[in-house]
Amino acid sequence: MSAASRGSASRTGTIGVALGSGAARGWAHIGVLRALAENGLRPSVVCGTSIGAVVGAAYAAGELDAFERWARRLDRRQVAAYLDFGLRGGLVRAKKVFDALAEEIPDRDIESLPMTFAAVATDLATGHEIWLRHGRLYDALRASVALPGLVSPVRSDGRWLVDGGLVNPVPVSVCRALGADTVIGVDLNTTLVGRRFRPVASDQSEEAESPQSTPSSGLDGVRAALQRVAGDVRQRLGGEASVPRDESLSILDVVANSLNIMQIRVTRSRMAGDPPDLLVAPRLRDFGLLDFDRAEEAVEEGRRAVTQALAAQSGGL
Numbered sequence: 429m430s431a432a433s434r435g436s437a438s439r440t441g442t443i444g445v446a447l448g449s450g451a452a453r454g455w456a457h458i459g460v461l462r463a464l465a466e467n468g469l470r471p472s473v474v475c476g477t478s479i480g481a482v483v484g485a486a487y488a489a490g491e492l493d494a495f496e497r498w499a500r501r502l503d504r505r506q507v508a509a510y511l512d513f514g515l516r517g518g519l520v521r522a523k524k525v526f527d528a529l530a531e532e533i534p535d536r537d538i539e540s541l542p543m544t545f546a547a548v549a550t551d552l553a554t555g556h557e558i559w560l561r562h563g564r565l566y567d568a569l570r571a572s573v574a575l576p577g578l579v580s581p582v583r584s585d586g587r588w589l590v591d592g593g594l595v596n597p598v599p600v601s602v603c604r605a606l607g608a609d610t611v612i613g614v615d616l617n618t619t620l621v622g623r624r625f626r627p628v629a630s631d632q633s634e635e636a637e638s639p640q641s642t643p644s645s646g647l648d649g650v651r652a653a654l655q656r657v658a659g660d661v662r663q664r665l666g667g668e669a670s671v672p673r674d675e676s677l678s679i680l681d682v683v684a685n686s687l688n689i690m691q692i693r694v695t696r697s698r699m700a701g702d703p704p705d706l707l708v709a710p711r712l713r714d715f716g717l718l719d720f721d722r723a724e725e726a727v728e729e730g731r732r733a734v735t736q737a738l739a740a741q742s743g744g745l
Contacts, residue, residue, distance in 0.1 A: 440745045444473035444608025446600045446704060447480030449593035449691060450616030451575070451684075452719040452726070454479025456710040458496050459730025460614050461487050467738060469745070471612065473544045475602040477592040480614070481547035481572040482529075485565055488545040491533045498532045499723040507720045521580050522573065526566050535566045544606050547572040548592030548599045552581055557595040559602055577683055578717075597691040600704045610745050613704030614730075617692050619713045684717040705745055708737045 445464070447457045457480060464470070476484030486495035510525040538545055538561055547560040549571040560568035571582040571589035581588045596602065603611045699707075710733040712726065 440469070440705075441609030442473060442607055443469055443471045444475065444603030444606065444611045445471035445484070446598050446603050446611055446613045447474070447476040447484045448598035448613070448615050448617065448695070449478035449480055449591065450712070451479055451717045452722065453616040453710070453712040453715045454483055455499055455720070455723040455726035456616060456712060456730035456733070457483035457614060458492065458499065458723075459727035459732075460708055460710070460734050461492060461730075462727070463731040463734035464612065467734070469612065471543075471608075473603050473606050473608040475546045475548065475599040475606065476572070477548040477597055477599050478573050478575070480599075480616075481592070482569050485541075485545060485547070485569055486533060488541045488543040489533060489536070489565075490542060494532050495529075496723075496727070498529065499720075500727075502721050502723060504721045507718065520578060522570060526570055530566060535564055538562055538565050538568060541565070546599070546602050546606060548596050548602060549574070549582075549589040550592055550594040552576075552588040552590050555595065557592070558587070558589060575687065593687070593691045593694075595694065596698060597695045598699065598704075600699065601702050604702070610706075611704045612706045612708060613699070614708045614710070615695060615699075616710060616712060617688055617695065618709045619711045706737055706741055708733045 445461070447454075447460075450456075457476075461471075461483070471487075474484040474488045476482070483492075483495070486492050510528060512521045512524045545561070547568040549558045549560055549568070550556070551558055558571075560571060567582070567584065571584060572592050573579055574581045574590040576590050576594070579591070581590045583589075592599070597617065598613045598615050600611050600613045708730075710726070710729045712729060715722065715726065
């Protein structure tokens with residue numbers, strides 16, 4: 429660690445880290461946390477939204493090593509096996525993945541964590557930002573990752589909770605409210621504008637829209653749509669490259685990229701009023717929503733982004 433880094437760290441006071449949303453891009457948070465520690469910056473206030481909450485919880489629990497080993501072991505087949513498809517509120521229930529994670533990192537009460545921690549969720553009825561700071565850890569994480577339409581919402585204290593990225597994708601404000609003097613924000617979505625889509629084969633889209641294939645009942649129509657989305661997910665995780673004859677988009681692309689645009693706009697607005705003291709922005713433009721098998725690449729990009737952000741910071745923290 430350089431003398432400049434040591435001097436910067438000594439002036440920061442209580443350090444908070446705000447880990448942003450971003451689905452599979454979230455593995456970059458592991459590299460960010462590793463690189464910050466190597467530069468003498470060790471957060472004691474950890475706040476996360478969606479995947480940021482999941483990685484942040486592992487760090488706050490002192491289990492980042494075990495969590496990173498688990499993430500690096502994931503391959504496309506395992507990711508596909510964790511997708512428990514359903515019809516109630518979302519395409520995926522996410523029970524399997526949290527059950528698997530609990531085998532590596534046991535569930536516990538948030539209050540028992542050795543660091544101050546909060547996961548951010550959204551009240552689906554009111555749009556209010558909800559800070560989850562008490563109760564069972566995995567219940568909070570499950571609510572924070574409930575991406576609307578894709579992951580089923582969670583019922584908690586009489587409220588339906590969904591992904592916190594709808595209201596606070598990079599929870600800088602939460603870190604400050606919980607006592608952080610210096611906040612490091614990690615934005616996983618800033619480089620996504622203008623990204624290229626993976627088109628689907630034209631014969632698939634034609635089949636999906638064919639009048640002959642349209643079921644007569646509304647319920648059958650919903651089930652057919654769900655099957656098409658699930659098929660698209662399985663195709664991508666199976667690595668089957670389609671050879672498109674046009675530029676059709678899958679339902680998954682439309683939903684995921686619409687949410688990305690919304691979160692980018694919300695993040696810009698929130699940060700304009702309450703910017704972090706250091707912004708780390710990994711470049712993850714080519715990462716898809718479900719590329720959870722690419723942990724090694726994402727972790728290294730997180731490390732690189734910290735090096736770049738610290739080098740660009742004039743006067744230290």
